[in-house]
Amino acid sequence: MNPTPAARAPGTLIEIRPRKGVFDLGLDELWRYRELLLFLVWRELKIRYKQAAIGVGWAILQPVIAVLIFTAIFGNFARMPSDGVPYPVFAFAALLPWTYFAEAFRRGGTGLVDDADLIRKIYFPRLIIPVAMVTAPLVDFLLSFCVLLVMMAWYGVAPTMNIVFLPLFMLVAMALALAVALWLGPLNVRFRDIKHTLPFIIQIWMYASPVVYPVSIVPERWRFLYSLNPMVGVIEGFRWALLGRANPDFAVMGIGALLILLALAGGVVHFKKMERFFADVI
Amino acid sequence: MKDLAIQVEHLGKQYRLGAGGQQHNTLRDAISAGVRSMLRRDSGTGGRRNAFWALSDASFEIERGESVGIIGLNGAGKSTLLKILSRIVEPTTGVARIAGRVGAMLEVGTGFHSELTGRENVYLYGSILGMSKREMDAKFDAIVAFSGITDLIDTPVKRYSSGMYVRLAFAVAAHLQPEILLIDEVLSVGDLPFQRKCMDFAKSMQTGNATILFVSHNMFSIKTMCRRVIYLKQGQVQFDGPTDEGIRHYEDDCSLSTLPWAGRDHDAWPLIIKDCVITDDDDRAKKVFDHGERMKLRLRFETRRPVGKPNFIVAFVRSDGVACCNFSSEVDGAVLDGLDGDGVIELVTPPLKLVAELYTVHVLVREPGFQKVLCAQIGGTFHVRHDTFDTHFGVFHESARWSWDGAGTTPGRSPDAGEPLLPLADALQLAPSGGLE
Numbered sequence: 095m096n097p098t099p100a101a102r103a104p105g106t107l108i109e110i111r112p113r114k115g116v117f118d119l120g121l122d123e124l125w126r127y128r129e130l131l132l133f134l135v136w137r138e139l140k141i142r143y144k145q146a147a148i149g150v151g152w153a154i155l156q157p158v159i160a161v162l163i164f165t166a167i168f169g170n171f172a173r174m175p176s177d178g179v180p181y182p183v184f185a186f187a188a189l190l191p192w193t194y195f196a197e198a199f200r201r202g203g204t205g206l207v208d209d210a211d212l213i214r215k216i217y218f219p220r221l222i223i224p225v226a227m228v229t230a231p232l233v234d235f236l237l238s239f240c241v242l243l244v245m246m247a248w249y250g251v252a253p254t255m256n257i258v259f260l261p262l263f264m265l266v267a268m269a270l271a272l273a274v275a276l277w278l279g280p281l282n283v284r285f286r287d288i289k290h291t292l293p294f295i296i297q298i299w300m301y302a303s304p305v306v307y308p309v310s311i312v313p314e315r316w317r318f319l320y321s322l323n324p325m326v327g328v329i330e331g332f333r334w335a336l337l338g339r340a341n342p343d344f345a346v347m348g349i350g351a352l353l354i355l356l357a358l359a360g361g362v363v364h365f366k367k368m369e370r371f372f373a374d375v376i
Numbered sequence: 377m378k379d380l381a382i383q384v385e386h387l388g389k390q391y392r393l394g395a396g397g398q399q400h401n402t403l404r405d406a407i408s409a410g411v412r413s414m415l416r417r418d419s420g421t422g423g424r425r426n427a428f429w430a431l432s433d434a435s436f437e438i439e440r441g442e443s444v445g446i447i448g449l450n451g452a453g454k455s456t457l458l459k460i461l462s463r464i465v466e467p468t469t470g471v472a473r474i475a476g477r478v479g480a481m482l483e484v485g486t487g488f489h490s491e492l493t494g495r496e497n498v499y500l501y502g503s504i505l506g507m508s509k510r511e512m513d514a515k516f517d518a519i520v521a522f523s524g525i526t527d528l529i530d531t532p533v534k535r536y537s538s539g540m541y542v543r544l545a546f547a548v549a550a551h552l553q554p555e556i557l558l559i560d561e562v563l564s565v566g567d568l569p570f571q572r573k574c575m576d577f578a579k580s581m582q583t584g585n586a587t588i589l590f591v592s593h594n595m596f597s598i599k600t601m602c603r604r605v606i607y608l609k610q611g612q613v614q615f616d617g618p619t620d621e622g623i624r625h626y627e628d629d630c631s632l633s634t635l636p637w638a639g640r641d642h643d644a645w646p647l648i649i650k651d652c653v654i655t656d657d658d659d660r661a662k663k664v665f666d667h668g669e670r671m672k673l674r675l676r677f678e679t680r681r682p683v684g685k686p687n688f689i690v691a692f693v694r695s696d697g698v699a700c701c702n703f704s705s706e707v708d709g710a711v712l713d714g715l716d717g718d719g720v721i722e723l724v725t726p727p728l729k730l731v732a733e734l735y736t737v738h739v740l741v742r743e744p745g746f747q748k749v750l751c752a753q754i755g756g757t758f759h760v761r762h763d764t765f766d767t768h769f770g771v772f773h774e775s776a777r778w779s780w781d782g783a784g785t786t787p788g789r790s791p792d793a794g795e796p797l798l799p800l801a802d803a804l805q806l807a808p809s810g811g812l813e
Contacts, residue, residue, distance in 0.1 A: 110463060110472040133503040137489060137496075144491045144532075215486045216504055217463035370466045373459070374391070 119366050123219045131222050131229070138201075138230035153234040154241050157193055161186045168306045177308050177339040180249045186242050187336050188305045188329045194235040195267045195325060196296045201227040202275025203292050206283050210376045220369045221362070224275040228268055235264070246336070256335040263331035266347075269354045270324050276361030280368035283376050304329050309340065324350035380475065381556055381587035382438040382461070387470035388611075389431045389456050430456040432611045434470070440555075443588040445598040445619065447626050448608035450636045454591045457608070458560050461589065476587070479505070479554025481574055490534035494525060494544055497533055501548050515551045523547035550577055557581050560591040575601075593636060595623050595734065596695035631756045635738060638752035645751045646683050647715070649739050651676040652755035657724065667732065667762035667773070671725045673755070675739060682716040686750060689740040690723060694733050700771050701730070706744060729772045732762040 124131075143149040161182050168174040169181030176184035205227040206213065206220070213220065246253065282288035303325040304312075312320050320326060327347035333340040431453040438444055446454045459465045461472055462480040487504040488497045498519055502512045512519075520529055523544040525536075533541055559578055575597060578588055582601070592598050598605060598619065605622035607615040615625045632649060653674040656662050665671060673690060687706035693699050703723060705712060712721070737755035742748065765773040 106476055108463070108474045108478070110460060110467060110474070112467055112469065127506075129509055130503045130506075133500050137492065137500055140496065141489060141491045211486045212504065213464075215464065216480070218504060218506075373464045 113366070113370065119362060120219070121221075121362075124221055124225075127219050127222055130218055131226050134222060134226035135230045138226065139233055142230075150237065153237045157186065157189050157238045158241060160189055160193070164189075164306050174307050175311065177310070177333070177337070179251060179337050179339060183242075183246055183249050183251050183337065184308075184333070184339075185306060186245060187333050188303075190235060190238055190242060191263065191267050191328050191332050192300060192303060192305045192325065193238070194231050194264070195271050195328070196300070197231040197234065198228040198268065198271035199274055199296060200292055201230065202271055203278040203282055204289050205275070206279045206372065207286070207289070207376065213372050213376050220372060221365060224272060224279050224365070228272045228275060232264075232268075242336075251337060253336050254334075254338040256338075259331065259335050263328045263335070266324060266331075266351060266354065267328045269351075269358055270328075273354055273357035273361045276358070276365045280365055280372070283368070283372055299323075299325065318346065321346040322350060322353075324354055378437070379440045380437050380473075381440040381442070382436075382475075382589070383473045384437070384461075385435050385471050387431060387434045387457070387460060387472055388429055388468050389453075389460060389465065390427055390429050390468040392427045429468075429611050431460070431467075431608075432469075434608075434611075434613050436606060436613060436616055438587060438589065440476075440587055441585045442604065443582055443590065443602045445602035445605040445622075446589060446591045446608060447593075447595070447598060447605050447622060448614075449626075449629065449633055452608040453611040454608055455560055456611075458558050458589065458591055462558050474556060476555030477506075477553070478556045478558065479549060479552050481549065481557065481559040481578075488533055488541065488545060491532055493532050494520075494529040494536070498529075498544065498548055501545065502552075505549065505552050507552060519544075519547045519551050522550065546574075546577065554581075554586065556587045556589070558589050594695065594697055595626075596697075598623065599695075627757050630736075630754045633754050635740075635752040635754060638749060646681040647677055647679045647686065647741055647751045649675055649741075649751060649753050649755070650678050650718075652737065652739060652753075654737065654756055654758055662758070664759045664761055665728055667760055667765060668727045668729060670727055671758070673723050673725075673737070675721045675755070676718070677715075677721065677741075677751075678718045679715050682714060683741075683750060684714055685744045686712055686715060687742045687744055687746065688712070688721055688723075689738075689742060690755070691738040691740065692730065692735045693738055694730075694735055694767075694771075696767075698771065700735065704746075706746075728760060729774050730760045731765040731767055731769050731771065731773055732760050733767060734759050 143152055146152060148155070164185045165182045169176065169185070174181070202224045205223045209223055212218075243253075278288055278292075302320075302323055309317070309320075309326065309330060321343055324347075327342055327350050330340045330342035331347070334342050430451075434453075434457065446457060448454050456465070458480070460467050461474065462478060487501040489500065492500065495516075498516065499509070499512055503509070507515075520526055523540075523546070525540050525544060528536065528540070533544070536544070557578060559574060578590070578601065582588060588601070590598065590601055602619055604617065605615070605619045605626075606613055607622045607625050609629065615622050632652065651674075653676075654662060655672045655674070656665065657670045657672055659672065662671075675688070687704055688710075689705075690703045691699055692701050703725065705721075705723075734757060736757050738752070739755040740752045741750040743750060762773075
């Protein structure tokens, strides 16, 4: 009879075997490595603005510059309607969740390859990486959120009580970014083409979302199809909660949330399935 | 009951190469391969044909406190085994159970980020290796003291010298206090100081009753570290037992095999050594030579394509990897012209003044002027015997000429200063890692 190795302390006996099935996900491990998650998020924040003269200032400056450009082009030249609020405030309220989403999406998609060295040489639950990449831009979001509040005060726009629902919309944006990252990240490990297509996907997605224009200019008969893009609901939700304009279609948002949950669950399974080959192909 | 640290049962890892496999690096490759295989139905079976087992049906048990060496030729599955045990790759079959905290010395410093400071990297790397923040807070001062870079701990590590970088990474890894240590000398691409640090650390771990699994091509380190070896051959456990016996099996299989660095394209070589016989000057086959004896080597070769003016090179490489000397037909003025077909080449070495140790004979054939390698094989191994001259004396020993002046002495010559220095003196230039430091 074979004696099994005597465990020294609880939790130190590791059993290494082939994964049993698609639902053998080992998510409990994610919890055990939660400190690593925090450290990876912290690393992302640290290195992003290192050796930049104004450092974290960029987190504020970037959306401000974007708003200036959009205001000049879409607000002044194209005379885009803005639901009756000053165009800069109107655009900024949308840019906040959008910038977060785009950044989370981009980093989540390429994060695995950026940490190829780690994956090749050290064991840790690989899921930590996309989760960390999607979490890190939240900090930039909070910083620019403060800028928005200042801007709203400047233009004399008061936020509505619905502001308490903002975290809910952010949660939707996070879940969506994570779902997309879980699908595209492993693909990027095998096909570096993904990295090159990401900027285009992000750009197209932005124009398919009401960032620079109001939903009201979308023809009525396309409205339902258009709203299936979950970012439409998120951005409309922001304008609704902050500016009291727009009226998000909560029914469509519900459908969107359901789709995100499905994509997220499928994404985890897909990720775990691909994960086995990371160290071999990365 | 035995106190096992590692238990491995029927462990196997299968890889797929080529057609159906994971080899397409761009989407375009994958799509075009897919289209091709649709046009030619038969290539669909390519995937199965190219599957191979890097490790198959490996079973063994390692007790707590044991140090076990893993040896084998390139591609025998050593690194695959270690990667499975460190959980970087998943096995295809079987189970491995590991009791205790695992530290893998394949990864020293890979978690470092060059933009972060030493302090920040200690925390980041520690958490990647599985230490908690509390643990690191408690150990931080000890880690910094161990690394010896107190002054620069708040400087980005990109400003560190590579030595400092390694020292800091090592300090963190050492304070992980692993109970089981996996070391892969083959994978660790570090420089010599790094590898030494690695070995010193492993030895200190040994005295602390850690379990060590050690992969190396270096029989010298294996012998000093381990009393037991597992010899892997083509993915299977060929031998599991005492080190000396295991190394003997390994060396028997090594003879005439391709040198590790020469890659796997030996089928394309225009020339191949079929046999290498090591004898003394009187044609007696030998494995152990006395210091100062001459050696005769007979190489039987076979050419697959005509070869013009090949340069035959015979090198003696000590078991710790130091290349001690080289004999070259070109340098010695032996011009072989237009080899075709089979043949035999013989050389007699000058008296071997190497120190007592185990040496491997490397046989290389190059194009004239030490250009392209035509063939690179292991010819065999031999020992040099001497009571006094071992590696503490350096690479070789040769008597010097002494003279002296002073009260109570008469100027004179040392009695043994006969022959001039032999080409072995060149050994010092040939040995990049130097046995004399």
